[in-house]
Amino acid sequence: METEKIELTHDPKRGELFYGKNNVTLTARGQLAWIQRECEKAIGPAASHIIYESARVYAHRTESNIEQQVLNNLNKLSREEIALKLLEQFNKFGYCYAQAEEIDIEGKKAKIKVYNSANAIGYMNAEKPVCHFIRGVIAGAASELLDEPMYCLETRCTASGGGYCLFEVMTSEIAEKKRLGE
Numbered sequence: 001m002e003t004e005k006i007e008l009t010h011d012p013k014r015g016e017l018f019y020g021k022n023n024v025t026l027t028a029r030g031q032l033a034w035i036q037r038e039c040e041k042a043i044g045p046a047a048s049h050i051i052y053e054s055a056r057v058y059a060h061r062t063e064s065n066i067e068q069q070v071l072n073n074l075n076k077l078s079r080e081e082i083a084l085k086l087l088e089q090f091n092k093f094g095y096c097y098a099q100a101e102e103i104d105i106e107g108k109k110a111k112i113k114v115y116n117s118a119n120a121i122g123y124m125n126a127e128k129p130v131c132h133f134i135r136g137v138i139a140g141a142a143s144e145l146l147d148e149p150m151y152c153l154e155t156r157c158t159a160s161g162g163g164y165c166l167f168e169v170m171t172s173e174i175a176e177k178k179r180l181g182e
C-alpha cells in the first residue's frame with residue numbers, strides 16, 4: 001500500500017480538529033453509508049433525496065472549504081484547474097479516488113469517475129446507484145464553480161457491480177428537461 005502522511009492539528013481545549021484551514025471531524029470510513037442505509041430503512045426512497053440535497057447545499061452554501069477554494073483561486077487558475085484541484089481535495093478527504101474523465105467548462109458538463117467510494121460501503125447488488133452524498137457534493141461544488149444551479153447524476157455505481165462509479169454533471173435546467181423527456 002502506497003501512503004502519504006498528512007498533518008492534522010488538534011485544539012484540545014475546544015475539542016476541534018483542523019486539516020489545513022478546514023475545521024474537520026473524523027469519522028470511520030463507512031459511517032456515511034451506514035447513516036444512509038438507516039435513513040433508507042426508516043423513510044424509504046426519500047432518503048436519497050435528503051442525503052443528496054444536504055450534501056449539495058452544504059457544499060454550495062456554507063463555509064465548506066469548497067467556496068473558499070473557488071474564491072481564492074478564481075484570479076489565479078482557470079475554472080478547469082480549480083475543478084481538478086477540488087477533485088484532488090475530495091480524494092484527500094477520504095471520500096474516494098476521483099478522476100476527471102471529462103471537464104467541459106464552456107459546455108457546463110463533466111464526467112467524473114470514482115473508485116473506492118466510501119458512500120457505497122456495505123451495499124451489495126444494489127438495483128440503483130447509491131452514492132447520493134458524493135453526488136450532492138459534486139453538484140454543490142459545480143454550482144459554486146460555474147455560479148449556476150448544477151445537477152449530478154450517478155449513471156453507474158460499484159454498489160451494483162463494476163469497478164467504479166460514474167457521475168455526470170449537467171445544469172439543473174438540462175437535468176429538468178431530461179426528466180421531462182425532452
Ligand SMILES: [Zn+2]
Pocket residue numbers: 117120129130131154156157158159165166
Ligand atoms: Zn456509487
